[in-house]
Amino acid sequence: MLAEVLVFVPSVSNFRRQWLMERMAAAQIAALAAEAAPGGQLPSTLRNELLEQAKVKAIAVKRADSRILIIEMDMAADIDASYDLRHASWLTLIADALMVYVAPDDRIIRVVGEPGFDEGEFIEVVMGEAPLKAAMIRYGLDILGLSILISIITAALVYLSLDALLVKPMTKLTWNIVRFSERPEDPSRIINPSSRRDEIGTAERELSSMQRELAETLSQKTRLAALGLAVSKISHDLRNMLSSAQLLSDRLITVKDPTVQRLVPKLIASLDRAIRLCARTLDFGQAQEIAPRRQRFELAPLVTEVGDSLGLPRPKLIGWSVDIEEALEVDADRDQLFRVLSNLCRNAVQALESQDEAAGEIVVAARREGSVTVIEVADTGPGVPERARAHLFKAFQSVARKGGTGLGLAIAAELVQAHGGNLTLLDTEGGAIFRVTIPDLVVELDHARRLSA
Structure with a gap:
């Protein structure tokens, strides 16, 4: 919006200046025709036609410090505003151009300028501002339409760029996260990161690394769960076998051999410990330690x-x-x-x-x-x-x-x-x-x- 304003305001000011200069050039041509007439007098029909062609009400030419009224309409008009285009600054031209849009339609203005036909010559014209205002409104509407078209094209390019650079990659990331969450143990659902070096590429690589670690962790948890189930079954049967071995080892106490007497208590203690371990299923894959x-x-x-x-x-x-x-x-x-x-x-x-x-x-x-x-x-x-x-x-x-x-x-x-x-x-x-x-x-x-x- 700010860019459009910065383009529109100088464009309208320049259009107004060019429009007025064209009117002054046409007025100068009309003045030359009037001067060439016999006795400097034009028939009223020809005079009105020249003023109509120049779209002015009066024309005056100044040469060598003399001001000569060349052509004017029969009925004099009161002047509402005067503008000198010879030394006007850009700020003055911009302010005058914007004033046209808010001024009454029936204003009569006097404009002074140098069309540039002869050096040292300038021309004054008296004209109605309504044609200028109508032309500026049409020009403004053209600029507005062109701005809207440029805005639409720019917005479309920005949309397509954002869609290609951000929206589609983010949609891909979101879709992959949802898809991976459905079956995280499936390695084929791990995202394949692109070669991009921006934040999207970094996010894809970090997501891929995180998904691989999670898939490996889940795979290990699955193996641990299977191991725990196997251990619980083995522990049940092993406890029964150790209980039988414990009953048999109790009979060794009656043997009088010194070596047997020294080893039997340790054997029984080891069997007792193993039986307690099996009974509690204290293994890493199945149960938490008490x-x-x-x-x-x-x-x-x-x-x-x-x-x-x-x-x-x-x-x-x-x-x-x-x-x-x-x-x-x-x-x-x-x-x-x-x-x-x-x-x-x-x-x-x-x-x-x-x-x-x-x-x-x-x-x-x-x-x-x-x-x-x-x-x-x-x-x-x-x-x-x-x-x-x-x-x-x-x-x-x-x-x-x-x-x-x-x-x-x-x-x-x-x-x-x-x-x-x-x-x-x-x-x-x-x-x-x-x-x-x-x-x-x-x-x-x-x-x-x-x-x-």
Whole structure:
């Protein structure tokens, strides 16, 4: 709109000036004809015809400081406004042009100008403003129609540009999001980003990346759900088999062999632990771990039990060292902490078995740091690859060996977090050191008094 106004106003002003100059040129021609007449007098019929052709009421020519009235109509008219086109500025011309639209139709104006036929000569004409106003209205309407046409063409081009550059790409994005939401597990519904480098192209690439991550996550969740169903079935049958094995192991107590007497309690404890694990279906793929049943107990015997369950030490193959004070206690769920240390030590055993060197060593150390128990499981194996560290504690990201499920570290991290602690991998030159931190349980005094009462 502002652009149209800036175009319309100077155009109308220039049209008015050109129209008046054309009238003055026609008046000057009429004046030359009048001067050429015998005695400078024209018949009234010819005079009126010349004034009609020039569309003026009177014509006066000024030469060499003399002003001569050449032609005028029989009836003199009162002049309502005078305009001098010789020295008028653009602002004056614009203001005069706009005034024409609001002025009365019957105004009589006097116009002074230099048509340019002879140097130093200027001409004055008296004329009615109605023809000028009618011509300017027609010109304004033409400009308006042309502006509307240009606006329509411009609007169509803008619409087509916006439709091609924004609307259609946004419609495509919206359609793809709706389509992907119907079946997010279908990789064929992931958007194929274009090569655009603007915000639309960035949105397409980010949406494609997000959809791929979501599809992979859903695929993994589906596999986990299937695994959980399989584990629940296996757990049911395995619990029955372990119960039978437990009944048979109870009879070994009557055997007098010292070795049997030493191993039977550990065997029964392992079977009891396995049966409880199956009964609760505590597996990563099927069920959430139950809240820890915490109690204070000595840590060294539990670590020794872990080593016995893994057959450690293994002479000339894997060394086994426990650096824990006998009196050191930990506040934790005994069964869950056994599973944490068992998973960490089993991973260490598998790492040592995968290396070419003939022998290696596993060291379990523990200490107290205030109200926190710190346990470190170290091995002299090949260590953890750098590319595996980012997803070390995620399910199905096996690190120690091929064929592993990749659940050991994920389960261990979940159990430690349930205790309010952390499981981290320390940076070392060689081998691997996993650190477990378990803070003591903070018991509110009021709650403790109620329990003791």
